[in-house]
Amino acid sequence: MAERTLTLSIGPQHPGAGHFRLIVVLDGDIVVDVKPDPGYVHRGAEKMAEYRTYIQNIPHLERPVIIDSSGILFPYVLASEELLDLPPPPRAQYIRIIMAELNRIISHLYWLGIYGVFVGHTTMFLWPVGDRELFIDLAQMIAGARVTFAFFVPGGVRNDIPDDFPDKAIKVCNYYEKRLKEYEKIFFYNPLVLKRTQGVGILKREDAIELGATGPNLRGSGVKSDVRKDEPYSSYDDIDFEIPVYKDGDCWSRCMVRLGELYQSMNIIKQAIKKMPSGPVKNAKRGVLKGIEGEAFARTESARGTMAYYIISDGKPYPYRLKLSVPSFRCLSLMKHLLVNQHVADIPAIYWGLDYWPVEADK
Amino acid sequence: MMGVLVGKLSEVIEKVVDEPLSYVINWGRLYSLWPVHLETACCSAEFGACHGPRFDAERFGVLEAFGSLRQCDLLIVFGTVTRKMMPRLKLIYDQMPEPKYVIAMGACAIDGGLYFDSYNVLPGIDKIIPVDVYIPGCPPRPEAVVQAIMMLQEKIRRNKAIAIGSWIRKKFLKKG
Numbered sequence: 001m002a003e004r005t006l007t008l009s010i011g012p013q014h015p016g017a018g019h020f021r022l023i024v025v026l027d028g029d030i031v032v033d034v035k036p037d038p039g040y041v042h043r044g045a046e047k048m049a050e051y052r053t054y055i056q057n058i059p060h061l062e063r064p065v066i067i068d069s070s071g072i073l074f075p076y077v078l079a080s081e082e083l084l085d086l087p088p089p090p091r092a093q094y095i096r097i098i099m100a101e102l103n104r105i106i107s108h109l110y111w112l113g114i115y116g117v118f119v120g121h122t123t124m125f126l127w128p129v130g131d132r133e134l135f136i137d138l139a140q141m142i143a144g145a146r147v148t149f150a151f152f153v154p155g156g157v158r159n160d161i162p163d164d165f166p167d168k169a170i171k172v173c174n175y176y177e178k179r180l181k182e183y184e185k186i187f188f189y190n191p192l193v194l195k196r197t198q199g200v201g202i203l204k205r206e207d208a209i210e211l212g213a214t215g216p217n218l219r220g221s222g223v224k225s226d227v228r229k230d231e232p233y234s235s236y237d238d239i240d241f242e243i244p245v246y247k248d249g250d251c252w253s254r255c256m257v258r259l260g261e262l263y264q265s266m267n268i269i270k271q272a273i274k275k276m277p278s279g280p281v282k283n284a285k286r287g288v289l290k291g292i293e294g295e296a297f298a299r300t301e302s303a304r305g306t307m308a309y310y311i312i313s314d315g316k317p318y319p320y321r322l323k324l325s326v327p328s329f330r331c332l333s334l335m336k337h338l339l340v341n342q343h344v345a346d347i348p349a350i351y352w353g354l355d356y357w358p359v360e361a362d363k
Numbered sequence: 364m365m366g367v368l369v370g371k372l373s374e375v376i377e378k379v380v381d382e383p384l385s386y387v388i389n390w391g392r393l394y395s396l397w398p399v400h401l402e403t404a405c406c407s408a409e410f411g412a413c414h415g416p417r418f419d420a421e422r423f424g425v426l427e428a429f430g431s432l433r434q435c436d437l438l439i440v441f442g443t444v445t446r447k448m449m450p451r452l453k454l455i456y457d458q459m460p461e462p463k464y465v466i467a468m469g470a471c472a473i474d475g476g477l478y479f480d481s482y483n484v485l486p487g488i489d490k491i492i493p494v495d496v497y498i499p500g501c502p503p504r505p506e507a508v509v510q511a512i513m514m515l516q517e518k519i520r521r522n523k524a525i526a527i528g529s530w531i532r533k534k535f536l537k538k539g
Contacts, residue, residue: 012448013432013455018402019448040448041404044481051480060477066405066502110408113415129415136412146504147408359405 005032010347012040020358022335022351026344034339036332042362049322054080054289057319059150064326065360068107069148070099071302072326072360075309077152078233078298083291083313086155086283093235094276095142095157098169099149100300101265101272102139106132106147107303108258108265111355115255116187118348119196124187131179134172141165155283166273173266180262188259197251201338201350204249211334214327215305216261217354220254222247227301234300239271251353258355290317304328304355328361369535377528388524392462393516394424397435401455404442406469406502413505420505425512437464437515438492442502443471443478444485456492464519466511467494470501477501 004027011021021037045064049057061076062069074096081088088096109132116124136146142161143149151158187193203213208221218225226243228236244260246253291313299308305327314320331354338350413420414427421427425437432455444452456463467488470476475486488494495518498511523529 012451013399013401018400018407019404040445040451041443042445042447042483043404043443043478044483048478048481063405063477063501067408110411113411126416129412130417132412133415133417146412147502 008344011037018358019362020356022339022347024339024344024347029344031339031342031344031347034336036335038329038332038358038361040362041359045363046322046324049319051318053317054084054154054291054319057322058153059148061324062148062150063359064324064363065107065302065304065328065357066147067110067357068103068303069150070096070103070152071107071300071304072307073150073152074100074234074300074302075298075307076311077154078300079296079309079311080154080291080319082296082298083294083311083319084154084289085292086285086289088156088234088283089280090235090277091160091279092156092281094272095161095281096152096234097236097239097272098161098269099139099142099151099157101268102135104265104303105135105262106139108262109135111258111303111352112183112187115352118352119193121187121190121193124183127183127186131176134176138165138169138172141168153282154289155285156281158282160281169273170270173270177263177266180259184259188255194252196346196349197255197353198248200251200346201342201353202248202250203334203338205247207337208249208334211337212330213305213334214330215301215303215355216254216257217305217331217334219243219245220257221249227299227306231299233298238275239268241268241271251349254353254355288317290315291319299325302327304357304360305330324363326360326363328355328357331356332361366536369531373528373531376531381523381525381528385522385524385526389520389522392436392519392524396425396437396464396512396515398425398427398437398439399432399435399455399459401438401452402441403444403448403452404469404471406442406471409502409505410439410441410468410508413508415505418505418509420509420512423509423512424516432458433460435459436462437466439466439468440472440488440494442469443476444488444491445483446485447483449485449491452488453491464495464515465492466496466498466515468498468503468508468511470499473497473499 006026008024019040023035024031025033062073065072109128113125113128143151203221205222208218224245241264244257246256293315295312297310299306308325310323311319312321467473472488475484478484496511496515498507
């Protein structure tokens with residue numbers, strides 16, 4: 001058996017991997033064993049958080065998921081607000097929802113662009129990456145940066161939204177909802193894409209729960225679980241939206257879940273703009289922020305799944321310990337489960353179908 | 364007398380051979396920059412946006428990073444280089460054929476940036492490999508990436524690819 005197999009290293013310098021290595025053992029073109037090798041971008045975010053104040057922690061904590069920077073910061077502000085005793089005003093909660101959903105769209109469109117390249121559909125690289133700029137423009141109107149916003153702060157958000165933002169946001173959402181119909185026609189129901197993704201990398205419902213999948217990967221396997229619905233945070237309970245769930249558990253279902261989320265995110269943005277109350281956007285408390293002694297836990301639904309923070313404070317201006325639980329790290333156990341007994345050619349479709357972002361997993 | 368003759372000869376060679384040949388060679392190198400696909404950290408997301416329809420870096424003569432590293436002549440270091448990535452970065456740089464150029468993208472690649480005091484981050488890649496163009500920013504905007512590519516092309520354009528004239532001067536004239 002030993003002489004029949006071939007060990008192949010995919011990454012870190014490989015068009016299909018990027019800051020990540022996948023050691024694949026092959027028999028012919030069937031994958032026999034997979035060893036994921038993460039850690040190429042481990043930058044010690046948790047350790048760094050211990051010698052930075054609660055405010056100074058904001059910029060470096062959003063770098064791990066640069067395309068979903070609000071998503072990773074959301075639970076951090078929720079947990080640190082609990083420790084710093086800084087409840088956010090109601091308007092700030094709605095602005096946070098808008099920003100988080102804009103970021104979810106930006107992240108999913110980036111994923112869709114790269115997935116298009118991975119399954120051999122180059123048009124699907126250019127369309128989402130081009131349309132993503134519209135949403136980046138919207139986020140830029142609010143926060144001033146293209147991808148790293150540092151917009152959420154403990155006690156609210158940094159600034160109010162500009163006056164012309166609501167009109168422009170609704171215009172862009174209306175345009176993009178029409179545009180997504182074309183996406184469906186050219187990509188999601190394209191025979192080539194269906195051949196590459198349907199029935200490939202099937203993750204059964206029980207396995208998904210057992211292996212700890214979160215987010216779209218879990219919902220692609222038929223489990224209706226979303227933190228926004230299960231434990232509503234930050235006024236998500238005021239907003240009426242659906243959770244897309246698909247039962248098959250293959251790559252195509254995971255794609256369709258993300259497509260459904262694009263529709264739902266735009267729906268949420270429109271509703272949040274309508275329901276937004278007026279008032280201040282930031283807690284008026286000033287001065288050196290010291291955490292009360294104790295611990296706080298918060299979890300939210302980021303673009304890739306459940307993002308959770310656990311912060312312990314000992315009464316100093318900086319956290320005693322910060323634990324960050326990221327959804328991408330859970331993909332590593334899924335990868336081993338899904339890639340074995342598949343063809344080599346299916347590796348890119350399965351690997352990127354999980355929306356694994358190595359920088360996030362390495363922290 | 365000999366010195367004057369050699370000097371004149373080298374000038375003629377410079378004008379007739381070196382300059383036209385250098386121009387042609389540089390022209391060939393300028394608009395066919397192929398980056399290696401080595402994503403070291405998060406700046407790669409903005410490099411992806413740089414090849415989207417809005418910024419379209421390809422019209423300036425740099426391709427998307429999907430080539431084999433043996434055919435590439437440009438290494439863009441996308442941000443943070445950790446201790447695990449460091450030996451691989453050096454290995455990849457050494458495997459690339461000459462001429463090769465390096466762009467350090469983002470504050471992390473310049474001096475560690477936001478992660479200057481992290482235990483696992485290399486403070487600046489110029490300690491391992493030579494860098495041609497630095498792009499500041501965290502992450503740099505796609506416009507800045509395009510500008511860096513144009514600056515690199517300007518650098519290649521000024522390069523003397525063939526220098527027989529100055530070689531003659533160095534060889535036969537003691538005073539230079």
